Amino acid sequence: MGSDDALEDALVRTSFRVMAVLTRIGSDHDLSLTQLRVLGLLRDRRPRMTELAAFLGLDKSTMTGLVERAERRGLVARGKSPEDRRAVDVFITPAGRELAERVQEEVRAALAPFTDRLRADDRQLLTRLLDSVSAAATANQATRGTLSGPTG
């Protein structure tokens, strides 16, 4: 098999570091990791509750509370779909967008010190490699995500 697992272990270690940064910055703004993701997702989407839940890998009942609290804070809003009167779609408010952008900047700034010690060409290389890994994960997730529907 894959001889040694150094790469997998390094991915896990690094991910925990990154999540620690995200958690800290999120909590500075009273946002959980999940809410951070929601805000990020809504920046360029206007999904329905169920779609949002699928994106996040959460149960739809979890979304109700998540959106409800974010709505109470004025970060997102719910709209009724004209096509399907059952459906509720979720979108980000101007305040939510502003917060999402501020948080993104803070995250970038907080991560920069860790990546700055790399040379410019290494930075570019790392970006490419991570994108490659991430893309593989996405493709795989899409495969599984589809399965979660009606059948196998």
Next chain:
Amino acid sequence: MGSDDALEDALVRTSFRVMAVLTRIGSDHDLSLTQLRVLGLLRDRRPRMTELAAFLGLDKSTMTGLVERAERRGLVARGKSPEDRRAVDVFITPAGRELAERVQEEVRAALAPFTDRLRADDRQLLTRLLDSVSAAATANQATRGTLSGPTG
């Protein structure tokens, strides 16, 4: 400064993918991300409650419940320190160690498909670059973490 933020964004994206894998595998074994970390940490340490909390960046009161539940499941145990009768140190049980190792293998296996599409030399390169980033993060965290602990 750093011109574009592609690297920081790639780190965040990849980290979310990795955490999704960890979350899924953890939940297969009824373990939260935090419990996964606890078990991992205890594999080669026998810290006190407060040290453990500092490692994880959590409040000590949070540790009480976390350890209590893991102890109830027989994964960890508490021991009284002979030097300081206030102190409680935490260690992993054989069952806990076995579970931790099984989970680690599953995580490696689950991540392998994503990294396998890289060529061997790219894998090695990525490992080196991630370790470099991770090490920088550790140094930085150590600086902050140490302040709460006894000393440097």
Next chain:
DNA sequence: TTGACATAGTTTGCACTGCCAACCAAACTC
């Protein structure tokens, strides 16, 4: 030695996260 203060953990109370099962309402199906 005693009194003041610091440290290690626990307890209590609170809000949030996330799941499941049950439910309602609107769509689709035959």
Next chain:
DNA sequence: GAGTTTGGTTGGCAGTGCAAACTATGTCAA
């Protein structure tokens, strides 16, 4: 139009995590 599926909410439950209050032990100084 009865039966089923789909979209979302509700209620109940366990776990996570924080903050404040508390107990017990340790430390330091007068």
